[in-house]
């Protein structure tokens with residue numbers, strides 16, 4: 515590059531992938547290969563999929579995804595080791611500190627160990643912040659908090675680090691970016707968790723911003739930039755892990771909708787980049803054909819949701835153009 519050329523930003527872009535669709539849909543595979551430098555399993559590496567009974571780990575789908583990634587020159591992120599959801603019955607029945615400690619450790623060591631040297635970034639703890647945090651009650655209840663208290667966070671990160679010390683260890687969270695008191699409290703709770711971990715020298719390297727945006731909600735750009743600056747000041751990176759824009763309340767006109775969706779993404783990424791470059795941008799799926807959004811947010815007019823960078827026929831939408839500009 516010449517001295518006065520604009521610097522080229524090389525943020526890896528990636529998408530969440532479903533193992534079943536990968537096999538069935540050639541166009542889906544091609545879109546991933548054409549657009550992505552990394553992928554993440556939308557479900558295949560969650561506890562209930564990968565560790566369905568105490569004695570059985572099932573790596574079938576996870577292996578399929580990582581092989582697909584490696585055969586096509588992509589990296590893979592790991593998602594996720596410790597989460598209140600997607601837990602099998604047996605793990606929800608864990609009782610007492612001893613059992614909780616040993617089962618969590620065994621799970622993390624086995625899963626991270628399985629992919630040691632092949633997965634450079636793991637969501638170690640997912641959604642630790644309470645839905646509506648208060649000063650005294652800011653952690654989401656789960657089987658680990660119940661049995662280990664808030665030390666479960668440190669334990670999870672320490673086990674992950676011990677299992678592969680080359681991995682970027684991520685604490686991943688949603689609803690961090692919008693205007694309003696509720697979001698402010700969630701930002702504060704997350705910063706408090708991260709600060710506490712850092713103060714205790716726990717290995718934690720990045721905050722994952724899921725970025726499940728909503729078309730009708732405004733991004734608090736100033737507060738989001740400020741949040742990212744504070745994360746950076748503590749020595750951690752940020753990355754975008756699950757970006758999509760729920761559009762069930764947006765107008766029916768397709769172009770108008772796509773424009774609003776793209777502008778939310780622009781506000782979100784713009785505010786982050788104003789403070790720091792994220793280490794990755796990952797969307798929660800790549801095409802409107804395969805998205806989790808209609809599981810929860812269908813449109814009353816019966817039209818398909820359009821939350822992702824490619825349309826149902828794998829053509830880039832305005833959202834993809836915005837992502838490519840960063």
Ligand code: XIL
Nearest residue numbers: 556557593640688724726756798806
């Ligand atoms: C979602 C998947 O997309 C769905 O297919 C699944 O049924 C439920 O989980 N935050 C997360 C993701 O961290 O793991 C969730 O994924 C979406 C919200």
